[in-house]
Amino acid sequence: MGLTIFRRGGKGNWILRGTVAGARIYESTGTDQRRLADAKRIRRETELLERATLGRKATVTFAEAALAYLETGGEGRYLSRILEHFGPAKLLAEVDAEAVNAAARALYPEAAPATITRQLITPISAVVNMAAEDGLCAPRRFRRRGTGLARLDWITPEEAERLIAEIRAHVPHILRPVAILLGGGARTGEALTLERGDLYEATGEAFLAKTKNGEARMIRFPGRALAMILEGGLPEAGRICRTPKGRAYVVTGAHGGQIKGALERAVAAAGLDPRRVTPHVLRHTWATWYYAATRDFGALMDLGGWKSAVMANRYRKIAPEDLGARLVAHGWHFDRAEFRQPAPAVVVPFRRAAR
Template sequence: MPLKLIRRNGTGNYYLRGNVAGSNIYTSTGTSDHQAAENIRIRTEAQILERASLGRRATVTFAEAALNYMNTGGETRFLAPILKHFGRDTRLAEIDNAAVNQAAAKLYAGAKPATINRQLITPISAILTMAAEDGLCEWRKLRRRRVSDKKTRWLTPEEFETLAAKLDAHLVPIIGFMIGTGARVRETLTLQTSTLYLAQGQALLTDTKNGAPRMVRLPGRAVEMIETRELPEMGTAFTTNKGLPYAIKDNTGGQIRRGFNNARDAAELGPDVTPHTIRHTWATWHYAQNRDFGALLDLGGWSKADVANIYRKIAPDDLAERLLAHGWDYRTAGRLDALQQSPLRIVR
């Protein structure tokens, strides 16, 4: 029998009930509006009949495949705008390079190729791959955007000292923490005083880019920079020049950009130096002294090795010694005075 609209006790949301093509249906429409519920009834019934005649593979939707992906532990971080764009009725078979290009134009107009790859193409590809493994669609490969291989900007020890000398007082601990741990701006500004262990030269980051908490290690010189300003007893460890927590909006460094740029310009470093350059610098310095790629991946919070691999190739041979000359020692965590007697050892 066709689907009917019913209400429990005559009030609330409408429910669909009935049997279509051998399938017993009893589900909420999610709306108390009769016309909207009727539209859902018609669409649902048509989809069931179509699937019965053509098979699930021909009619499964992208939204259904995405739900299956999420229910099995798939990464959900960038899915919300994608699902909203494709809606509930776009078929999985319709998701191809043309559909992705249209989504990119609407969702990420003006975005960098790497952003489109990471936040659009990678999530869609993951859903398609799982769907293909489940026999819901053919295997297909989406075309990724070409990412420029321009030089990664990092600071030499000498450049960093010049920058540090120009920082406003409230930025010294923030940049000190970032250069000591490789933490991103958001990860730094959301750090809680309760998880900053200066005596041990460690900190636990909980609001990370990939959602997984990670422990980071601070060299003594970074601890010294952090201790130039009294930290709050509770709440976020790093605050504005007025002692207030930073408003967290994104991970682009916007919260500290003005002050950082003022110091950068005073240091005559150029516009290619941004807050995120500090993360590039940490990675370059850390690998130069440790030659431990596994530790670099773990401490930096990268899930894919290819992202961090560039830092293995860009440092000059004398960087490790130059860092020591400026008081930077990434080989062990802890305070500077405990490390000054430790000879430099590089494993190649």
């Protein structure tokens, strides 16, 4: 018995019904046009017969694999454009290097290599890798694009002063997250989701329960950063970073888009390049500043949340020898001496020597 199409009550979308190769089907065609519904019936029958003959591995589509990836909690931010490009019938087995290159030409003809890697190759790789783990395709790797050079951007203390002044003047609601990024080295998503109960004012520390790598950590602020965080008063409970309307930010990723527009305005007003100074560059800046001020690479890795020394080194930039002194001159004391209580004096009672 093959598939037939019908409509409930003679109206609405056509529905597929029947059994093909032992598979019972009852699903909508998604159209109320008889000609299109009949074409979908034929295609669905062919798909079911091929799957029964060749096996699921040979007939699974990229769209099916992407749906399974999303249902397990995968990141879908860039997948919609990719799915639209490949269409519903593109077989997973057909998504090879040539298909990826064609997608790059169609979707991102003028994009930088790093953008193509982030928005095209990375999501495709994630879908294919999970499908390979499920036995739906052979494992494969796609060449990532880029210059091969680590990002070199960071801002100087003098540039930071101009930026902070413009933030206070024009977009004061982002002063707090910027202080957390510059002074504590948090990722943007970590800063925007920091809870009031996880900030310890007495010690200038904050506990990050939810992090990118899944491992909670403590970050430590110099007094200058803590003062900026406390400026204007904190909410009594909940997330401490708020929109201009006083609402908590909705964070769906770690890309900094929630404050990017406001930061770009302040960056431009400070005479800096918005293409060079982004929320994530402030984390690079913290790593550069912290190491220049302390020379403590182990603490840099711990506070920054990096498991690999190679990754920590990518964030720590080459800086002039006087950077540490310039930071101190602008009030960025990463030794955090202001939070260390002096040890209590030990009074030894005087005893007269016996004669």
